[in-house]
Amino acid sequence: MMRINPRRSAKISAAGLKRIVLTAPANVETPHPHKPLLTKKNSKAHVLVIAHSERGTLNDHARQTIAAAAILADAETKVLALILGELTEDLTSAGADEIIVLPELDFERFQPKLELASISAVIESVQPMHIFMPDNAIGDGDLGRRLIASQRTKTAATQVVEFDANHVANFQAGGTLLAQSALPEIILLAPNCVDAHLPFATSAERSDSTVTNQTSANQTETSNYQDLGLQTIAATEIALEEADFIVSAGNGVQNVATFESLAHALEASIGASRVAVDDGKFARDKQIGASGKTVSASAYLAIGISGAVQHLQGIKDCRHVIAINTDASAPMVKRADLTVIGDAEEIMQTLIALIAVAKLTKLKVAA
Amino acid sequence: MIIKRIAVLISAGRHPTSGQPRHCRNDSLALTMAVDLANSHSTELDVIHAGNPENPALANYLALGADEIKVITAEPIIENLAANLKDVDLILTGSRAENGQDSGLLPYLLAVKLNIPIVANALEIKQMDDKLEVLQFFPKGKRRRVAVKLPAIIAIHPLAFVELHYAYAREQQGKIVVLDSRSTVNNTVAENNLQWQIQPKMRKPNKLKAPENLTGHGRLLSAITSENKGGTVVNEGNSVEKAQVILSYLREHQLINF
Numbered sequence: 001m002m003r004i005n006p007r008r009s010a011k012i013s014a015a016g017l018k019r020i021v022l023t024a025p026a027n028v029e030t031p032h033p034h035k036p037l038l039t040k041k042n043s044k045a046h047v048l049v050i051a052h053s054e055r056g057t058l059n060d061h062a063r064q065t066i067a068a069a070a071i072l073a074d075a076e077t078k079v080l081a082l083i084l085g086e087l088t089e090d091l092t093s094a095g096a097d098e099i100i101v102l103p104e105l106d107f108e109r110f111q112p113k114l115e116l117a118s119i120s121a122v123i124e125s126v127q128p129m130h131i132f133m134p135d136n137a138i139g140d141g142d143l144g145r146r147l148i149a150s151q152r153t154k155t156a157a158t159q160v161v162e163f164d165a166n167h168v169a170n171f172q173a174g175g176t177l178l179a180q181s182a183l184p185e186i187i188l189l190a191p192n193c194v195d196a197h198l199p200f201a202t203s204a205e206r207s208d209s210t211v212t213n214q215t216s217a218n219q220t221e222t223s224n225y226q227d228l229g230l231q232t233i234a235a236t237e238i239a240l241e242e243a244d245f246i247v248s249a250g251n252g253v254q255n256v257a258t259f260e261s262l263a264h265a266l267e268a269s270i271g272a273s274r275v276a277v278d279d280g281k282f283a284r285d286k287q288i289g290a291s292g293k294t295v296s297a298s299a300y301l302a303i304g305i306s307g308a309v310q311h312l313q314g315i316k317d318c319r320h321v322i323a324i325n326t327d328a329s330a331p332m333v334k335r336a337d338l339t340v341i342g343d344a345e346e347i348m349q350t351l352i353a354l355i356a357v358a359k360l361t362k363l364k365v366a367a
Numbered sequence: 368m369i370i371k372r373i374a375v376l377i378s379a380g381r382h383p384t385s386g387q388p389r390h391c392r393n394d395s396l397a398l399t400m401a402v403d404l405a406n407s408h409s410t411e412l413d414v415i416h417a418g419n420p421e422n423p424a425l426a427n428y429l430a431l432g433a434d435e436i437k438v439i440t441a442e443p444i445i446e447n448l449a450a451n452l453k454d455v456d457l458i459l460t461g462s463r464a465e466n467g468q469d470s471g472l473l474p475y476l477l478a479v480k481l482n483i484p485i486v487a488n489a490l491e492i493k494q495m496d497d498k499l500e501v502l503q504f505f506p507k508g509k510r511r512r513v514a515v516k517l518p519a520i521i522a523i524h525p526l527a528f529v530e531l532h533y534a535y536a537r538e539q540q541g542k543i544v545v546l547d548s549r550s551t552v553n554n555t556v557a558e559n560n561l562q563w564q565i566q567p568k569m570r571k572p573n574k575l576k577a578p579e580n581l582t583g584h585g586r587l588l589s590a591i592t593s594e595n596k597g598g599t600v601v602n603e604g605n606s607v608e609k610a611q612v613i614l615s616y617l618r619e620h621q622l623i624n625f
Contacts, residue, residue, distance in 0.1 A: 016585035055621040071577045110503075110513050137506050141471075142487050149475035155561050158470040162572035169572060172563070174381055174465035178570065179563040193572060199579040224484035224519070228500070228512035235508075244507035245622065266623065298507070299622040301613075320620055322613055328600060337598035338616050340609045350610040358614070358625045 043078035048128035049096065050119055051081070052107040052139045055298075056088035059319070061134040061191045063094050068194040069132045070095025070202065072165055077129065079202070082122055084115065084139075091204040094196070099206050107139040110227040115139075116146050123151075135159050135188035144188045155184035161193050235269045240286065243269035246297045246318075248288055250311075251275040252304015252326060252344045256282075259303065262348045265355045271295065273305045289314035304344045307332025324348075370494060370517065374413040374455040375401040376448070376473070377436070379424035380465035390427035393461025395531055397523040400492060401459045402432040408494070413437060415451065417444045420545045429541030430533050436543045445473070449480040451546065457499065458520040462487060468563065474522045486515050487522040 010020045047069045051062035058066070069079045081096035085106035091099060100122065105115050123131065133144040135158055148156040162169040168187060169180045235243065247263040248271035249256070263270045272282035274289055288295055290310035296317035303324045305311060312335055315321065323336035324344050333339045340347060375398050380391030398414065405412040412434075416425060420438040428436060441447045452458060463471045478485035491502040495514060503511040504524040515521075523529075581589065601612050617623045 016582045018584060057620075067577070068575060071575060110511060137488060137504065145472055145475040145487075146485075148472060149479040152476075152479075156472075157561060158472065162575075164573075164575060169566070172468050172565075174383060174469060176381070176383070176386065176569070178566040178572070179468075180566055181561040181563045184561050193574060195574055195576040198577050199581075200577075224516040225486070226498070226514040228514055230505070230509055230511045233508040233510065238508040242506065242508050244509075299617065299620075320616075320622065322616060324613075328602065333600060338613065339598065339600045340613060341600065341602045342606060342609050346606045347609050347613075350606045351613060354607070354610050354614055355625070362625045 043097070044076045046078050046080050046126045046128040047073050047130045047132065048123065048126060049079065049081045049132045050140070050143070051083060051134055052105075052143075053083050053085035053087050054107070054138065056086050058083070058087075058089070058091070058094065059136075060196065061136055061189075062140075064191065064194040064196045065132050065134045065189050066091070066094045066096050067196040067198055068163070068189060069130070070198060071194070072130070080126060080128070081204075082119060084119075084143075092201045093198065094204070095198050095202055096204050097202050099204055101206065108230050110225055111223070112143065112146055112225060113223055115143055116150060119143070119147060120150070129185070130183070131186045133186075133188050135190055141188065144186065148186055148188075151186070154186050156186035156188075157181065157184045158188040159190045160187050161190045163187065163189075163193070235263070235267050238269060240269055240271055240288070240293050240295055243295065243297050245269065245299045245301075246271045246288075246295055247301045247303065248272060248305060249276050249282065249303050250305030251279075252306075252324075253281070255345055255348075258345060258348050258352070262303075262352050265352050266301070268299075268301070269297075273308075273311050302332055302336065303348065305332055306330040307335055370404070370408055370410050370456045372411045372413065372455045373401050373405050373457045373459065374415055374452055375433075376458065376460040377414060377416050377425075377428050377433075378461070378464040378466060379416070379418060379422045381424075383465075388422055388424040390424055390431060391461055391465045393463055393465075393523060393525055395428065395431050395461075396525070396527045396529045397459040397461050397521075398428060398431055398433060399529045399531055400523060400527065401457075404457075404492070404494070413455065415439065415448070417448055420543055425543055426538050426541075427533075429543075430535060430538035431531055432537065434537075434541055436541070438543060438545045440545060441547075445476050445480055449477060452477070452481060456518045458518070459492075460520070460522055462522045462524055471522075474520045478520045481518075481520075483518045483520060484515050485520040485522065486513055488524040489521045490524055490527045492521060 008020050010018050013019050049066045049069045051058060051065060066081055073079050078097045079095060081099045083099060083101045086103040087101045102118055105118060133140050135141045157168050157170060159170050160168045161171060166183060167180050168183055169178055172179045245266060245268040247266060247268040249259050250273040253259050270286055271288040272286045274287055276282055277284055277287045290313045292314060294314050298319045300315055300318040300321045302321060307330055321336045323332045323339045324347050325332060325339060325341060328341050377394040377398060378391050380389050382389050401412055414428065414433040414436045416436055417439045425436055439447050439451060460474050463469050474485050486501045488504040489501045490504050493500045498514045498516055499519060501513045501515060501521060503513055504526055505511060601609055
């Protein structure tokens with residue numbers, strides 16, 4: 001009797017079926033091996049997504065908006081993402097077929113006239129069927145409303161909480177009524193109304209923007225607005241829910257003084273787990289988790305926190321979670337994007353020293 | 368330049384639970400800011416409402432500091448408001464209404480109609496010569512200062528640092544005046560218009576999800592494998608190397624600037 005190798009080389013077809021191959025499969029490097037690449041050939045129409053980037057990446061809300069456009073677009077419709085601000089990440093999993101990046105229009109600068117002129121130029125050139133924008137406070141909600149007001153022939157809906165290929169719905173009359181309408185041309189999406197997970201990957205090719213040269217000429221034009229600069233409120237004065245960088249302590253932190261000086265060095269807000277608060281090391285209003293506060297920081301540095309479910313609930317909206325822990329099997333390690341295993345006190349001391357050196361060298365370079 | 372006339376646009380609000388008519392909080396913030404500004408510069412203040420003059424919600428605004436409320440009953444709202452706001456130096460309003468479509472579009476549409484600048488999400492306003500300095504709200508502890516040339520429209524953010532003062536005596540003294548009810552403008556083309564249908568029952572909105580037609584094998588695979596659980600774990604090295612790993616991660620994602 002001949003034994004058949006149960007692990008014969010096989011590949012998974014686009015339909016998800018496992019097919020045995022007789023020769024060894026060529027190792028194709030695709031960014032998302034489990035997802036079929038959806039290429040749009042001979043696109044006849046466009047859907048346009050406009051969003052600001054933050055620190056070179058798109059936030060969840062912007063990704064949901066691109067995913068929404070990708071779900072609605074059929075095989076002959078191209079999803080064109082117009083990113084205002086620089087972009088350093090790859091958008092193949094987000095659902096964009098083509099990307100235009102306008103790095104000079106980042107959200108930190110207030111230039112509504114220039115932004116409106118640039119996006120109007122893109123809209124004019126591609127004539128999209130629908131325009132999607134996230135309805136957020138980092139500039140897209142404002143820009144979207146300016147666009148709606150300037151293009152009054154286009155139908156529009158704001159704060160859309162539900163939509164599909166045929167309709168949109170939003171809350172009206174102070175959130176007491178749900179109203180429904182046909183799919184308009186300009187759609188400002190509320191957060192979390194779309195699942196950003198897509199079963200396919202897209203090409204996400206960058207194309208050179210033709211509007212850049214055109215808009216830089218406009219820049220000299222005198223404006224009604226004058227930007228006096230973006231400022232950040234000191235980490236100690238800000239509410240924990242609004243903080244962008246949080247350093248959080250758990251049971252593993254023995255020396256609170258070291259911890260506080262690390263937070264000071266990183267210019268971060270201070271949070272704590274329930275155990276640390278119960279021990280009296282921190283005030284009750286610093287507690288993060290189910291019975292404390294829910295935070296949505298860009299960076300969350302968890303020191304000596306094992307990561308109980310209740311605590312992980314409180315940090316579910318955090319973008320980058322870094323953990324310092326002695327136990328490599330703690331639940332926090334599964335949640336964290338980067339985990340360093342070691343003694344918290346020792347690593348905190350070293351971090352403080354390294355930050356001091358880094359700040360000093362930056363000062364010297366600047367001088 | 369001295370601000371000669373300030374206008375505040377107010378809308379009728381409703382209590383979120385009982386649905387009783389009351390003032391709209393966003394607009395009352397704008398009203399209080401405008402009253403403070405008008406008192407300190409002794410300027411003329413117009414409080415304008417477009418809608419039903421008999422609405423009991425308007426009495427709340429009298430109590431909150433408006434001496435007189437001018438009501439415009441003519442439709443369309445934007446055009447008739449614009450006709451009454453031609454010679455105003457500063458227009459203040461809340462960022463979102465509590466009645467009607469509350470799309471937050473009115474200040475933008477009005478700005479285009481009057482061809483004047485608009486600044487939204489304002490927390491504080493301060494007059495600087497012929498300009499107005501506005502502190503704008505941004506999430507994650509960021510604020511932006513913007514100077515805007517007058518005349519301008521400012522939409523106030525709900526988190527503005529304003530204390531409301533309610534006085535029953537003011538409610539009794541104040542009056543509501545109905546402006547000429549004939550529309551001064553011809554109705555133009557239907558603009559941005561969508562036919563909204565109110566749903567009979569309030570329900571949770573459905574989340575849009577990409578259709579995924581997997582085979583049985585695919586569904587099994589997706590059930591037993593989870594996408595990248597957990598990130599990098601650094602076990603090796605001394606504390607300096609470990610701290611360096613954290614610092615380079617923070618630098619790589621532009622979370623720190625040193």
